[in-house]
Amino acid sequence: MQSSDPNQNQGDSRRNFLKKSTIIAAVALTPSAAVKAAENGVDERFAELFEKIPLNLTVNNKAYTASVEPRVTLLDLLREELHLTGTKKGCDHGQCGACTVHVDGIRVNSCLSLAVTNEGKKITTIEGLAEGDELHPMQKAFIKHDGFQCGYCTPGQIMSAVACIKEGHANSRAEIREYMSGNICRCGAYPNIVDAIVEVKEGGAKL
Amino acid sequence: MENLFFKDDNDRVDGIFKVTGKAKYFAEYELPGLTYGVLVTSTVTKGKITSLDTKAAEKAPGVIAVVSHLNKPSAPLYEQEGGSPMKIFYTNQVFYNGQPIAIVVANTFERATYAASLVKATYEKEDFNTDFEKALADPKAKKLQGQPNYKRGIENAYKTADVQVEQRYVLPIETHNPMELHGIIADWKPADRVTVYAKTQGVKATQNTIANVFKIPAENIQVNSEFVGGGFGMALRTWPLEIATVMASKHIGKPVKLVITRMQMFTMVGNRPAAIQKVGLGATKEGKLTGITHTAFGESSVYENFTEGVVNMAKFMYQCDNVNTAYTIVPVDLGVPIWMRGPGEATGAFALESAIDEMAHALDMDPLDFRIMNDPETDQQRNKPFSSKNIKEAYKLGAEKIGWSNRKNKPGSLVEGPWQTGYGVSVGVFNANRGKASVKGILKADGSLVLQSATSDIGPGTGTGMTLIANKLMDIPVNKITFELGDSSLPPAPSQGGSATLSTIGSAVNDVCLSLKSTIAELAANSNMDATSNFVDVLRKNNLPSIEVTKESQAGKERDNYSMYSFSIHFVQVKVNNLTGVVKVSKIVSVGDSGKIISPKTARSQMIGGAVGGIGMALTEEAVIDHRFGRYINNNFADYHVPVHADVPQIDVIFIDKPDPIINPMGAKGMGEIALIGFSAAVANAVFNATGKRIRTLPITPDKILAG
Secondary structure: OOOOOHHHHOHHHHHHHHHHHHHHHOOOOOHHHHHHHHHHHHHHHHHHHHHOEEEEEEEOOEEEEEEEOOOOEHHHHHHHHOOOOOOOOOOOOOOOOOOEEEEOOEEEEHHHOEHHHHOOOEEEOHHHOOEOOEOOHHHHHHHHOOOOOOOOOHHHHHHHHHHHHHOOOOOOHHHHHHHOOOOOOOOOOHHHHHHHHHHHHHHOOOO | OOOOOOOOOOOOOOHHHHHHOOOOEHHHOOOOOOEEEEEEEOOOOOEEEEEEEOHHHHHOOOEEEEEEOOOOOOOHHHHOOOOOOOOOOOOOEEOOOOOEEEEEEEOOHHHHHHHHOOOEEEEEEOOOOOOHHHHHHOOOOOOEEEEEEEEEOOOOHHHHOOEEEEEEEEEOEEOOOOOOOOEEEEEEEOOOEEEEEEOOOOHHHHHHHHHHHHOOOHHHEEEEOOEOOOOOOOOOOOOHHHHHHHHHHHHHOOOEEEEOOHHHHOOOOOOEOOEEEEEEEEEOOOOOEEEEEEEEEEEEEOOOOOOOOOOOHHHOOOOOOOEEEEEEEEEEOOOOOOOOOOHHHHHHHHHHHHHHHHHHHHOOOOHHHHHHHOOOOEEOOOOEEEOOOOHHHHHHHHHHHHOHHHOOOOOOOEEEOOEEEEEEEEEEEEEOOOOOEEEEEEEEOOOOEEEEOOOOOOOOOHHHHHHHHHHHHHOOOHHHEEEEOOEOOOOOOOOOOOOOHHHHHHHHHHHHHHHHHHHHHHHHHHOOOOOOOOHHHHHHHOOOOEEEEEEEEOOOHHHHHOEOEEEEEEEEEEEEEOOOOOEEEEEEEEEEEOEOOOOHHHHHHHHHHHHHHHHHHHHHOOEOEEOOOOEEOOOOOOOOOOOOHHHOOOEEEEEOOOOOOOOOOOOEOOOOOOOOOOHHHHHHHHHHHHHOOOOOEOOOOHHHHHHO
């Protein structure tokens, strides 16, 4: 039952799809009963039973077991199910970077990653960056250089900034600007963000 | 909020929350039984909804209700005839493409999104026009006066001057698009008690709007908005989508959360309206201005009128005996605009400050010298002295910093390979305001001070500024001071807009602190303590856990004798590639003349942010509409280009930092608007200096450079 094709989820085609998948997947149920239910218009209620997929992942060193619909993004899973709202929704199209998290150490737009594709993966969000009360050097540098105003893009900027240095893409201001350009800040804190990254890079702390 | 980890008195008091993900924005509150709303929007631009089929959506998994004009709950204000605000769900009329026509509520966001796709509407379509320029050219199209005509001296005196400039300047629609998506959580409880978590620049304004629409007492409505992910003006009103969500909650009796999409951020929460302006300037051969005429046309909507201060600056910024202005709004079939940072003044300043540069060029004068020559000593519009104005000093400091002496007056003089370098300057100006606000102060025997006011912080650092004011007056360390805001139950304050928050709320903080100090002094005297005793000792000696005071504060009459403005000077160096037409802003110096700077770090950030916004306005931002369908075609961040890291150089900010003697006890004037006002003209002027090409239509994209 892997259909991320949005066309499969429209009106009648969804209903037909469900009939087929019901026959294939519902071993324990009487297929004819399920099909009959679908024809009677209660198929959408049945969908709930079949559409959730088990998911195991680690977020900020904590193991989570969830049951999610395949259409749920990693971003919405974090925010709405796990209540880790530090990761922000800015566009849902991978165009702004506010939702940046680390997946197995790589920066990823969590709005473009379906939650179920993260089985067994290690996710780090802004909530997992500090060591207890001791802020991560990048968090400290953002405060020192005032690398934000409203603060909404900040978690994404910080997650991206940490990755930018780890990737080896912070060797000059120009390079930092280029490799941070996927993270939009509408308040315009860019020069301060670059200052913060330069300081952390030059400070040489282990990230 | 608590202050943690304080290392530097200048750091933002809520910085720790913002860098750890602990800052909670409206959509991040957990309420028991929370449901998710998703809007269904019109697919035609103008007409009537003739049918709305919601059956399939209602049957979809997890759906609780579909609320529309067919089944909306009671909203007494909308049941009345007439009135201009759009009465969402109380009309079947469609005024623009993408207008909300229903809200689907389900138990998850995904289910609501899917179900919203199942709602089918049919329409009786009507002819429409979304093309502002077409409406302007059409003599039959409706036009409204946006501001009374202004005349000083002779009308259109520029036409008889020795040296004349007369040009037309065009600005497209620009959108606010703060990073946080708009929306609201509404929780309508029995006995008409409503709690909302809002994205608003004014918790009291949101409270009052909801009270008015539903005709329930304001005190029944609790508005929470502690952290706001940017506004830039778009959160200065309560939008129909917010009322729709309150209606949905009232209808189902559960809390409903609506977060609109980025695409919807372009259509239903306002914009900086398109504008077409004509500026005529006349001057003597020696360079004295003898006539200014500024005529502006601004886009508006058919269902609500929108006006702003497009032609204000022309009336007082330069010494000139003959000035006339006119401002007209032109309704089109689009969502109504709203003030966007710098509002109309930023629109007007692009035209006026470009024209000033054109005049300097016509006179073969340095544009800085030309401005200094025509700098007024008093405000000729109001016939009053300026409360403070240090603009000549600002010109000098900025010019030194950017290296203005490297500029050649002859355009196209600085060439290196395909890159041409140019320098530009412009001025920004905005009213220095002070409104009325109340603040409560609670001084505690544990050495702490809590200040409370129903103001907002959309990003400038309101809490930080207020904390620093109290810190200076009370000599209490910043980590012992807490400023609470974003809660409608706190003492009333106006909305955060018009660069007035620090001036208005800060004055009330000042008054509260002075009052607390005098109470402590009295208590000290009464208990035979030294007048300089620490307040903690005084409170303890008097067995008082705390004392509190609430003060309402507003300007006195003296201000009426003065003209009060904040000023900015923007210096820009650009590099223009004459093969590709690409413009890179390579250096920026912004000088703020806005009185005393209370919070240097956040003030600098605000100036930087204005410059970044100005880069977007000048070079990249343009909302494009396909007028055949009345729809935005670039309503996303991939196609509508806001500045990114790679577009922004290091920015130098200089503050004059001299207290204004009149405006308020701190001597601080606002600076949120001036940070952006005029900036786009500095870029256009620099592009002209680099290339000799005068681009009068924003944004200055490569095609225009190559064609120019």
